[in-house]
Amino acid sequence: MRRTLATRRVECKTLYMHRVWFIAGFLIAVGVLSGFVWSYGYRQALSQLSEKAEADLELAADRLSTQMQVYQELAVLMATHPILQELDQQADKRQAQAMLLDVADKTAAVNMMYLDQKGQVLVSAQPVSQPDMAEHPAFRRAMQGALGSAHEVTPVGDDRIYSYAAPAFGPFGQITGVLMVVADVQDVEQTWRGSTEAVFFVDAEGVVFISNRSDLLFWSREEGEAGLTPPNGAAVDFASTRVGGHELWKLNWGRYLPRDALHLTLELPVIDMTAEVLVDVAPALQLARLQAAAVAAICLAFGAMLFLAMERRRTLAEANAVLESRVAKRTLDLTVANDSLQKEVAERQEAEAALRRAQADLVQAGKLSALGQMSAGISHELNQPLMAIQQFADNGTAFVERGKPEKAGENLGRISEMAARMARIIKNLRAFARNESEPMGRVDLVQVLNTAVELTEARLNTENVAMDWQPPNAPVYAWGGEVRLVQVFVNLINNAADAMSQQDERLIQIVINNGERLSVTVRDIGPGIENTEKLFEPFYTTKAVGSSEGMGLGLSISYGLVQSFGGNIRGTNAPTGAMFTVELEYYREDEAA
Structure with missing residues (x-):
């Protein structure tokens, strides 16, 4: 007996260990599969997010280039205006100033000025604080015969401006002057500020000059480095990683910027800037987590059903062994009980049949009771048409003897109506009184x-x-x-x-x-x-x-x-x-x- 109990304990312990290892191995496999699904889903979601971000970045860059191109073309077209070629008299200058002011107001330019070959401002739409523009990069480029451009921050007001300078050529190809158009960058930003994605434009010096997030303005980037540094040089949270060929930034730069963002860039040589965008990757992470959770839930549900099926099969096998040991002992008792049950079933079937017959008789009794209550009225309903039929028949005979067939026909019609009424009453009574279950x-x-x-x-x-x-x-x-x-x-x-x-x-x-x-x-x-x-x-x-x-x-x-x-x-x-x-x-x- 002791040996049997010890053997049983060893078998139970071995079975328990097998279950633990099986469950642990299954959970590890589910974890690995869920991690793979998360990684694959995350990369796929990043690819889709990158395509959308590229389209948004190109759209923002095209919008900015298109708006700046208006001032570029304005400088080229207005450089050779006839009024600007004759500025010797004071009246000519006043006329030119009025013309430049009118054009600036219509194009929303901050200022328009015409410079001579030495960079001196001859006439301008608005007063200028610096009449000598000889050292201005856009002017120096224009003096080389090409379209010059430059961006800067005004010393008064800290306004960000973008300048275009176009040369004016004389009859022998010499440069006679330069027309400079100054545009306010903030006016350009107003058309796309507050869009969903964070877009900013970095100039050649690595400074954020234009952005739809004002928090990023004038942040800078060291050459060869990733990320940005605030104007005051303070340290900020930043980390850059690559996942599946995509550059991801982890940052904490304010509530209007994502903490985990996909970073994309686009070169814009026309305006000498680089367009960059930060796209929140939270939807991609959420989608990947949902896919991984769904796979894990399915695998766990399948594993649970498999485990329950195995446990049920084992339990059934044990129960079957116990039952088989009791079958011989219980067979005789079950046979006796079966005979008793068969007798009881037969008695109950007879009782149910008797109950159904009693219910049917009760329903029929209810009908007959109702007929008994209605018998006097029904007799009256049948007796009245019979008397009417007899009277109409006598009247019809009298009308026939008098030679009035029309009157006799009317009486015969009434006799037919009375007979139909009696037939309908009898039909309803027969249908109501019949003892059958339709x-x-x-x-x-x-x-x-x-x-x-x-x-x-x-x-x-x-x-x-x-x-x-x-x-x-x-x-x-x-x-x-x-x-x-x-x-x-x-x-x-x-x-x-x-x-x-x-x-x-x-x-x-x-x-x-x-x-x-x-x-x-x-x-x-x-x-x-x-x-x-x-x-x-x-x-x-x-x-x-x-x-x-x-x-x-x-x-x-x-x-x-x-x-x-x-x-x-x-x-x-x-x-x-x-x-x-x-x-x-x-x-x-x-x-x-």
């Missing part, structure tokens, strides 16, 4: 209610009960059995008439509500319902003990019939009287199939 299917609810009203019409007329029933023009199809539904509404109408038997004013109202849910309401103006909770219990009645009008089974039978159609019936008290609502299912072809 299959459920499509039932015209309007016809069912017409039949129920017609069956109870004699009694209602005898007891002076008014019926408010306006049948719709079109049929309303419900799911159920026609005869059983007629019995339900006959029971409800008779109950309503019974409830109002002790009052003078009597009215029953029937309405079909064919909205989203199909229902029929039968409402009276009687005293109402005393106990709605016991309303549909068998043998519950408010009539006097020993009354011949019923045993309290009508509503219980109706409840069972409506439930068999998948519907529901409920009774409530209205402001005057009681209201019974029968809810049914619409007939649908697909459900019937």
Whole structure:
């Protein structure tokens, strides 16, 4: 016994270690796979992000180049203006100044000035603080016969300006003067400031001169170094890495700049600057994390199901071994119990069959009870047409003897109508009284209610009960059995008439509500319902003990019939009287199939 327990403990320990190693190896494999998916997804997302960033950077660079080109072309076109060639007289200078001021106002240029060969300002649109421009880089380039350009910060106001200088040539090709156009960079920035991505332009000295993020203006970069340094030279957080051929910057330069950004550059030799963009890589990181998490979740779910299946298989194997050891012992007991159960099943089947027969007899008894209540009225309904037929027949014979065939024909037509009415009453009575269970299917609810009203019409007329029933023009199809539904509404109408038997004013109202849910309401103006909770219990009645009008089974039978159609019936008290609502299912072809 001790050896068996020790062996069992060793086997359990070995099995436990196998499980631990299996789970650990699986988790490591899932971690490696998730890391690979994260790396691959991150690189793919960076590639897509880089394509979009390149397009945004090119768009910003083209926008800036296009806006600056306006001032470049303005300098070239206005350099040879005839008014600028004759500035000897003071009046000529005033006319030239007015012309330059008008052009500057229309093009939003900060200033326009015309310089002589020595760099002296001859005339300008706005007053200048430095009349000698001989050392200006743009002027020196223009004096070489080419278009000169330069950018700088004004000593007064710290405004960033961009200058274009175009030479004016004389008739023999000599340079007679230079027209310089000065543009405000801030006016150019206003058209694209605040765009989604951080874009900045670095000049040849490595200084950020133009940007849609004002925090980056005048930051500088040492030659051969990455990143930027603020104007005050303070140290800032920065790190540069490369992932899949993409340069990534990790920085903390303000809330308007991303912490992890993709860095791209674009050379702009036309304006002697380099366009750069910083794109937030957080969406790429999030997408990669989601992909890795999805793969990990799928693998873990699969692993969990596999582990549970293995555990279940092992447990089942152990249980099977235990059960097999008990099968021989329990076989005899199970055989005896099986015989006992078979007898019990047979008894229950017989009891259920007897119950179904009793229910069917109870339903039929309910019908016959209703017919008994309506017998006097039905006799009257049949006796009245018979007497009318006899009278119309006698009148027709008399008219024939008198030679009035037209009158005799009218009487014969009335006899036919009376006979049809009697046939319809008898047909409804036969259908209502037959003891058979027709299959459920499509039932015209309007016809069912017409039949129920017609069956109870004699009694209602005898007891002076008014019926408010306006049948719709079109049929309303419900799911159920026609005869059983007629019995339900006959029971409800008779109950309503019974409830109002002790009052003078009597009215029953029937309405079909064919909205989203199909229902029929039968409402009276009687005293109402005393106990709605016991309303549909068998043998519950408010009539006097020993009354011949019923045993309290009508509503219980109706409840069972409506439930068999998948519907529901409920009774409530209205402001005057009681209201019974029968809810049914619409007939649908697909459900019937």
